[in-house]
Amino acid sequence: MGIFGRLKQSLSKTREAVSGRVEAAIYGRATVDEELYEKLEEILIQSDVGVGTSMELVEGVRAVLKEKRWDDPTKLKPILREKLAEMVAGEDQVALNLPGKPSVIMVVGVNGTGKTTTIGKLAHVLSQDGKRVLLAAADTFRAAAIDQLEVWGRRAGVEVIKQSEGSDPAAVVYDSLQAAKSRDYDVVIVDTAGRLHTKVNLMEELKKVYRVLGREIPGAPHEVLLVLDATTGQNAISQAKMFGEATGVTGIVLTKLDGTAKGGIVVAIKRELRIPVKLVGTGEGIGDLAYFDAKEFIDAIFGEQ
């Protein structure tokens, strides 16, 4: 099963939340009325899909029902499913782009979303695939962040390049790339300090790290993964926008999907920014990482067709 397939199991909470609630709303009704549409909108908003996207989805459902002259509430769910699928699907490229040697993955995000943990898990996945992985401890700001990454390095059995706390992250990155080139590593994963996307200066620092990567290895970073906490609300869109402007974001990692958060923000991000979700975090263990799959995500929410 690898890291596919785990998604569905971990999204069982989401399924209860969305599918179950839609069914409950429909239950016992003979016709589709305004109240039902409102209920639908409410369920979506409560899943963090966002007001605008929720309204758009409900309007879409309404249009289909109207066109087909349907009045049967049980039709609502499959149509909503289809509309959601349309929004979430697309030119989905979840496989990580790791073209050359070394390929570089830069991991960014606000404080506490799960960057370091995700890197530990990802290092594990990639080295299981037979890749030689090197971690760059470029979070030199948060207390003991380097130690944290080292523990993950040991767990995944991969090497960590570090300097002391407070040193220049760009310098750590430079060192890591030199080591990777001279010692023939396949993948370098760069951990960065969490920062709020609104802090101009910290974002400048991140850009500098980005530039150093590109200067040392043409085409690097090959992936910039933005780590988002699934419990985050509409602010995730602002995060995706501003990290995107600073360093470009090639994919999203949605963490903490093992909570009760509905992950609805994925839908809003897809609609507004068209950034693919590539990975999801489903726990604190080293194996709790899954590739994102749009169809599976929808199946997980609505049950299989």
Next chain:
Amino acid sequence: MAFQSLSERLQETFKKLKGKGRLTEADVNEALREVRLALLEADVNFKVVKEFVNSVRAKAVGDEVLTSLTPAQHVVKIVRDELASLMGGQNAKIQIAHKPPTVIMMVGLQGSGKTTTSAKLANHFKAQGRRSLLVAGDIYRPAAIKQLQVLGDKLDVPVFQMGEQKPPAIARAALESARRNGQDLVIIDTAGRLHINDELMQELEQIKAGVEPHEILLVVDAMTGQDAVAVADTFHKRLGLSGVVLTKLDGDTRGGAALSVRQVTGCPIKFAGIGEKLDALEPFHPDRMADRILGMGDVLTLIEKAQATMDADEAKRLQEKLKSADFDLNDFLSQLRQFKKMGPIDQVMGMIPGFDKMSKKMKGQMDFDEKDLVFAEAIINSMNARERANPEIMDGSRRKRVARGSGTSVQEVNRLLKQFEQTRKLVRQFSDWEKTAKKGGKKRRLPKFPFM
């Protein structure tokens, strides 16, 4: 800035309303529809929004409002008061035990900011002369103990740890140790956990039973979405929370969690985290926050901050300088240093009435931090006396020379000069504001700021 987009939407709505003069019930309903959308878009919990809008409506469509001469102001006032009461009304303080030590237990989801907040609290109480013991109760996350130790070292506050032993045992032993050593505050950091993880929630119950904390504070990320309420509710039901700390309020969150959590749990928000530094924690004042959201500024907090951090003599000197109209780059540097002590700059600025009406561009130019301060110092030191006194003469070639001399870039020099200009402008705006406030006969005089 936190709440900014909510704030903008609400103010726009009310501007429309004010433009109308007399109001009908339909006008109020239309405005409330927009308020509802603004709140939902700000991640305020769905049910909370419903209740909020209903209670505003009940008060706003009465005869008293509709027949008043300034009905729109009435409505704004109602919204302001309801917002404040939604967030809990007045600031709620930490309960200090009659018999020390006071025990505070920190709980919350992963990544919400418990460890940093624990250290910030220790720092907060240190300033009040209390001696804290920080307790490393997160035995699960790699290097969490080390993180707390590093923070404790920075603050010179002792950290109690027992490696990876069971957290309830660690907590009890820590309390014993605090009693022996005469520490009057015990702050217990715990591992982040999901509210649905029964085993780990039981662990918290055991810690609670073992040390009977005076305060159990839930740490909530201000950017949390609709789930904030489920999380807070579950933690509250299992542990009986005494308060909430909102973190990351220095970002651009629209503030949904801030507006929802108190309503659902009944627990007051006691503190807000407004930055990564250990002094970036402030008591949460719901009433002042409501003012900020509605663009009324928060002069009270500004004054408190200024009084707590500014060097009075230096402030006076700068003030004289400014009045004499030869406020120059040297003064600017000194002012920057003073200002910086008050906290994250955008936070401070956000409290100035009218600041939110400044353009984004202007605000962007005013965004500076520690590193800029170093740059600013280098740049200003590379200027000659005449340039410092008359920044107007800084033409292209002078700028180039200064950039080279200070090891910065022309862009950096440009940015600094712009910031200087903006500050001068703001200072004037600010003193104008003070004058009108005085003219209006209000007693609300501002303290002596260095930039006034």
